[in-house]
Amino acid sequence: MATPARRYRYVGPADIRAGIRPEGAGYRITCPADFARWVASVAVPELAEPVSYVVDLTGVLRLAPRRSEHVACAGGQDVLGAGEVAFTHERAGGQNAPSGHWVVSYVSNQSTGYCPDLDSWPAVASALDRAELPHPDGFTAGLVFRRCPDCGLCNVVRDDDFGCVACAGDLPRQWNFDRR
Numbered sequence: 001m002a003t004p005a006r007r008y009r010y011v012g013p014a015d016i017r018a019g020i021r022p023e024g025a026g027y028r029i030t031c032p033a034d035f036a037r038w039v040a041s042v043a044v045p046e047l048a049e050p051v052s053y054v055v056d057l058t059g060v061l062r063l064a065p066r067r068s069e070h071v072a073c074a075g076g077q078d079v080l081g082a083g084e085v086a087f088t089h090e091r092a093g094g095q096n097a098p099s100g101h102w103v104v105s106y107v108s109n110q111s112t113g114y115c116p117d118l119d120s121w122p123a124v125a126s127a128l129d130r131a132e133l134p135h136p137d138g139f140t141a142g143l144v145f146r147r148c149p150d151c152g153l154c155n156v157v158r159d160d161d162f163g164c165v166a167c168a169g170d171l172p173r174q175w176n177f178d179r180r
Helices: 014-018 032-041 118-130
Strands: 027-029 051-055 061-064 081-091 100-107 144-147 154-157
Touching: 027 032, 051 118, 061 118, 081 118, 100 118
Parallel strands: none
Antiparallel strands: 027 061, 051 061, 051 081, 081 100, 144 154
């Protein structure tokens, strides 16, 4: 039996969450037609860079402009995953061919509002599969987030250095944003 997906609560600044309106949540992508409508609604320059995403508690992918807050994309709710995703349009039969399909060229768990762990990947992959978007086998850029138990700072662990950048305290090896 599969392990249930972890639920991530918002851990970012309270003032950002306070300004969230549920009707401002990200665009729901439940199937290929939803993705096609979203692509048609987005300005071409926005498609040239990654956009923000969350996977809501029902497993649905939601997309929003890159510079928007993940908690806004989620309508202020908990999520199963969050980060940034980029899409590339691959043309069947070459560059000048009229048809083709979209693929995920980049996907991360980069969200300092939710600090999702690497184990959020199955929920992200499932949401992308539902939208029939071909994707890599894992995060192309996966971040390891840890909260310092001494000073409370959110850290991104780099080069397997589990030391807090602010106070040099030891960071736990296990994801710990479920604790205050």
